[in-house]
Amino acid sequence: MRVKIVIRLISFCSLTLLFFICFSTLGQVRMPACSSSSQFYKADSINVITFGASTVEGVPAPLNFQQPLKSFIENCYSGKAVNVYNYGVAGETTKQGLIRFDAAIANKTGFILLLMGVNDAVQIADGKGGSVVATTQNLQLMIEKAQAAKLNVIIGTLQFFLEPGGRGPQSNRIRKINALINQINIQYRALANSKGLKVADINSVMRSNSLYSDDVHPNRRGYYVMAMIWFDALNQEIVENHLKTAVVQNYPNPANTYTKIGYTLSSASSVKVSLYNILGNNLGVVFEDYRNAGYHVEEISTIKYPPGVYILYYEFLNNFFTKKMIITH
Template identity: 75%
Template sequence: MIRNQIKFSLTSLYGLTFLFFICFSALGQLKMPACSSSAEFYKGDSINVVTFGASTVEGIPAPFNFQQPLKSFIENCYIGKSVNIYNYGIAGETTSQGLARFDSAIAGKTGFVMLLMGVNDALQMASGNGGSVEATTSNMRKMIEKAQRAKMAVIVGTLQAFLEPVGKGPQLNRIRKINSIINDINIAYKALAASKGLKVADINSVMKKTHLYADEVHPNKRGYYVMAMIWFDAFNQEIVANHLKATVIQNYPNPADTFTRIGFTLSSASEVKVSIFNVYGQSLGVVFEDYKNAGYHVEEISTTRYSPGVYVLYFEFLNRKFTKKMIVVH
């Protein structure tokens, strides 16, 4: 009997190992999303992300999750950066329960927090066991404020709706009631994020395809991959808005004939002035001057008025100065 039990356990273990191998090998074959043009200008040496929430953050059904593909996306685009993603998801928790453990989750952490929580609050409300959209939003606000006090960047995820069963009946009415509450929570979350200037990973607006679900609410493997892309988009938006180093790139084309493009990144809004000088240090005027917001910018300038030769582009913004050599040919 014991030998048979051991044989069964080993067989089960091999089966699970094979399942993990198949799942993650297939995931590795999925295409990487496009990289943000500003990824190379991220000013940090590492990227640390705390993912916090309930079952979808934990990864239900196992072994699927969005953290692994998200890590692959970031590593693929933010080359040379150390990437760490922490999973603080506990299935079945409400935002009240999450709030009680949030301090310990972010203790000693730096970087980014991705919050996805509230479905269980909606279930509680739909079943008449208490709770409210206002209380759920208040709990989310408190988590956001805790993370901000810890100097962490916060991204809020919207809650994916439940799949509605085919046909009519009590189950359909129940799901529609839950989804109505989820919709109200998502509206409140978006308003909260807007009031605090936060990026939103609008998961619900994309996850409305039945083939992305493993059950009535949790994603399947493909669904988690899509969810990771949504988080990745919001992450890139946060990087562009608040985490770029101020720098310039080489103009292109270079040599230039009739035009060239100048590129620069701003860590915060600033006036940008670009002047052109000849090799004798004589100023030939200003080729670009305007106010720009934080992020990566590309501007096209005409070179038709300049004789063939070597010139210097002189950038001024954020109390810093940069130079780039430009060659003109006609």
């Protein structure tokens, strides 16, 4: 009976929704945790271009990381329009990708996720041309084109091939390819660091055979894991560069001995929070320091203040905010 139910469930799911709907229904997939700062994303939409070769395209079809990634974003950034574009073409090197790159980013806004270079490593290992330097230069050109188009770039590290046992010709070839992938990843990380870009470190996580459908492509769970890695990097980029300036209600409220204040900064700034009573008298500064861009929570003591209604007055980035706070003892 259990087998029949599973078969009917899989039949019910469309091929394009097989990964997310079916796996979620069977309890094998869960949504990743949302960033506390997701509520402060300042744009009305999140547009994501994914560019690369077969892993970006989705092999074996219809599996891909774009669909779960879109679901993760929609779940955490509620009320925002989410578009995820797939510009993956199986078998391409970075040189071939450059030919179609301009068309892929034309009239696009938002973020671009770059995952390309495995086929370069294969080509180099097989003596068919190319080099690690040329591969890195090609990716650099993509980055510069994307930045010129005002896109926010995130680089993905390349996953290794699964290495077969033994020391035969095929095993040696795969090891050679992986050594080249490692060299390319080192250069990609250095490139990202030099340009201040986020890195989705896919290679460091995709090390389990259970995440692969063949020697290099992810299976359903592998694509889910890959989507989580991209999602983390996307969140980091948003927290650092795409939050509006705002404050949240302190909690607990009413406060007893302490309360926590939360706020977001769109860029680094001094932060000053003063406390006023209901009559408008300034009772002094309860927090003052410097903070970087992002979402912050500070704990302040309320022990010395008598029960009553108070006003928290925030000053940062030439903005002023107020929140009502109640103290009870």
